[in-house]
Amino acid sequence: MTTQNLIREPDNPGSGDLRCRILSIAERLFRDLGYRKTTVADIAAVLRMSPGNVYRFFPSKKALNEAVAARLLADIEAELERIATQAGVPAPQRLREFLATLHRLSTRQFTANRRMHEMVEVAMAESWDVVHCHITHVDEMLCRLVAEGAKAGEFDVADPMAAARCVHTAFVRFCHPALIAQCADEVGPTLDEMLDFLLAGLRAR
């Protein structure tokens, strides 16, 4: 079976420019065929264009992988931003929802699908910049959230930024794709036990 038979581009692609369509097809092929098995020619074939046309937008398969990863991470970050900035919700409650969502979306996007995990491993090995940007962005949101809670007297911490970074680092087993997979069968706290512990560390009131 050819890639073209596997995934057909709808005749009416709707809105969105060509770059977006290339990315969407790339993501679907990475997810369905696996990153290593997917070629730029496969992606071009689904879009009924020449590989050269894809290369106009993405000079390499690595660049495509980075763009797909960046888009998935941006989706996660948008949802986290929404949670972090909810008006009228106490900071401890927002933090709990923020971390639970970070765990749920990271698991769903990057480890639930074994083929997607392959793409993630390649991105983490070859395109750390994309991962670094995501870590930094999540870190900034957490720092703001903890600082707000400290200001409101909901957290009792001497250095909100250091505390936020401790929370983020302490949570790595629940949001790092390799660790989510690696630790699945190890003894360890549940998500709720971990959230209780982290809020205790912030002396949440």
Add this chain to the structure above:
Amino acid sequence: MTTQNLIREPDNPGSGDLRCRILSIAERLFRDLGYRKTTVADIAAVLRMSPGNVYRFFPSKKALNEAVAARLLADIEAELERIATQAGVPAPQRLREFLATLHRLSTRQFTANRRMHEMVEVAMAESWDVVHCHITHVDEMLCRLVAEGAKAGEFDVADPMAAARCVHTAFVRFCHPALIAQCADEVGPTLDEMLDFLLAGLRAR
């Protein structure tokens, strides 16, 4: 240059049985040449014996790697056990020293030497049982330590075992070889900030 020229087995190997000598040479070669480049024949040559003699003790290079890793991890565990069971030292102080030592020894043994890191990566990919035993052993020591502190009123935790596992999991960035390497350039708390935060989570007195 041959492996024999690089590392010469002393004429008087001193005490220790043949199995131990094979392990010591294997560890030195993994450290100096790299795991992938070292062959069982190299190890046998340094010991001036036939590869068949090595295979009598270790049926494969993988088995050798597991035994080398197990020995290094046992050394770390022995030092941690000593710290965890110090008489007359308050539990919060023992816990702090325990975690700092776990970080220091993990860094020194597994990531300071780039070639050793290669052996660790292979062990983590192919011999998870050895890693699992280590995680479980460290976990048991931490559970005992936190339970002792809770009993003495030094920690204020409802479930000492869950709290200990939260501490262990929260510390993964400081003891997991891949994370120590991967997070080296990322924003994050210092070791001391993390230790303060974890002790706050246990509501240490």
